[in-house]
Each structure stands twice: as structure tokens, then as C-alpha cells.
Amino acid sequence: MSTNKPSSGSLLETLRAQSDAVRGQGDAARRPVEESLLEIDRRLWRAFKWLDEAVAHLEVIKPVVAHEFRAGDVITIASPKFENGFLSFRRKPMGGHDVIEQIEFFYKLTGDKPVTVKVPAAAVNGVESRLNGCQLRFQYRTETDSGQRSGVFTIEPAVVAMIRFVPDYRRQTVEVTMRNVDRFESVALEFQAAAIEEPALEDLVRLIMGQANTFLRRAPLAGIGAARRAPEMAAAEVYRIEKTARPR
Numbered sequence: 001m002s003t004n005k006p007s008s009g010s011l012l013e014t015l016r017a018q019s020d021a022v023r024g025q026g027d028a029a030r031r032p033v034e035e036s037l038l039e040i041d042r043r044l045w046r047a048f049k050w051l052d053e054a055v056a057h058l059e060v061i062k063p064v065v066a067h068e069f070r071a072g073d074v075i076t077i078a079s080p081k082f083e084n085g086f087l088s089f090r091r092k093p094m095g096g097h098d099v100i101e102q103i104e105f106f107y108k109l110t111g112d113k114p115v116t117v118k119v120p121a122a123a124v125n126g127v128e129s130r131l132n133g134c135q136l137r138f139q140y141r142t143e144t145d146s147g148q149r150s151g152v153f154t155i156e157p158a159v160v161a162m163i164r165f166v167p168d169y170r171r172q173t174v175e176v177t178m179r180n181v182d183r184f185e186s187v188a189l190e191f192q193a194a195a196i197e198e199p200a201l202e203d204l205v206r207l208i209m210g211q212a213n214t215f216l217r218r219a220p221l222a223g224i225g226a227a228r229r230a231p232e233m234a235a236a237e238v239y240r241i242e243k244t245a246r247p248r
Helices: 010-061 121-133 198-209
Strands: 068-071 075-078 081-094 097-110 115-120 138-145 148-155 158-168 173-179 186-192 240-243
Touching: 010 081, 010 097, 010 158, 010 198, 068 121, 115 121, 121 138, 121 148
Parallel strands: none
Antiparallel strands: 068 075, 081 097, 081 240, 097 158, 115 148, 138 148, 158 173, 173 186
16 A cells, blocks of 8 residues: 655645744744834934924024023022023844934023122031032132121022933833923923823923923822832843934
């Protein structure tokens, strides 16, 4: 009785088909992760370009900012003007792609003229600590009047503010840290990555200008209701830092 044997190529073809099927399943499983990673990167890149253009316009207009910055009872900078700003971003390899690791936005608000504050010698250290904590630039000298020594601070009425966007690609969130935006303090909000779009950026600029604080209500404080960010997937510590090249 004869036995039908498979042709010489049938086993290889079967193995090829099986390996292709397994490979296809792996590719299908990875595709949503890669697409999500790239979508977050695209959102951040669009945000960078949008904010960069907004800053260019603000530098020309130099609008008055409806905020009041108080450094305790030492100095109050009320209604400063938007002076200038710049953005930078840093990229990092992740998951086989070169994605945005963070965006930083720095800007400066200025008041009218330097403010002079005279304090007793015993209060000098406290005032100096307060001014340094608020990142206020100043000059200092001592004076002696009728045997009493005093410290004299000449303070530049300029607020240096910073906004940083740091994505968590694994959790699909973006942590937005703001320092000296509406007062002398820092706050961090945790956004869903999908929320980083033009309406949120418009609210951010309105917050900077003191027109509305809607941006602060768009997301919870970072770390509230969710674990803090875990380390991203391992990658070589290779960074590329770039910033705007607009003429100043």
C-alpha cells in the first residue's frame, strides 16, 4: 500500500506560514503602543510650535499681565508687562523612536523701575532668603545712621517664570509644572495626553496674562488620584536639546 508523503517544500512552507502568523500577532500587539507613543509626541510638537508663535506675538505686543506677585511683605510686583520668552525641547530615544522628552517655556515679566527696600540688620538674612526664593535679582548695600546699621536692597521688579511639559508615554499623561506663573510659587498638574491641544494652550496663555484661571481646573494636581510617574522603558541616556531660533 502506497503512502502519500508531503512534498519537499511543504514543511518549510508550513513553518513559514506559522512564523508569519506569530510575527503578525506581535506586530499587531506593538502597533497600538507605538501609535500612542507617536501620537503623544505629535501633540507635544504641535504644542511647542503653537506656544512658540504665541510668544513671538506677545514679545511684540508686550501686554500688561493682570497678576500681583508678592514676596511676603518685602515687595509686590503688580501688573507687570510681558517682556520676552523662549521655548526649548529635548528629545530622547524610546521604543525605537526619537520622541520629545520635555518642553520648557521660560518668560520674563517686568515692572516699571527698581524698588528700594531698607530693613534693620537683623532682618537682612530673611529678606535675602525671600528674594532668592522668588528668583528676584537685587543689589545690596549697608548703611549706618546714628549708629544703627541697616541693609538696603535695590530690587529689580522682574518675574522669571517657567512652564515645563513632561510626558509619561507609558501612562499616556503629561505633567505640566508651572513656576511663578500667577504668583511666586510652583504647582504641577497631571493632564491626560489627549488634553494637550489648542483649547488647553489658549487657557494657559490666558492664565499667564491673568485673564482667567480655567487652565488650573483642567487637570488634577500631579500625584493626586494616581501614582507618581514610574521610570520609562530603559533607553540610552542620549539627549538632543533644541530651542527656537526666532530672531530676537
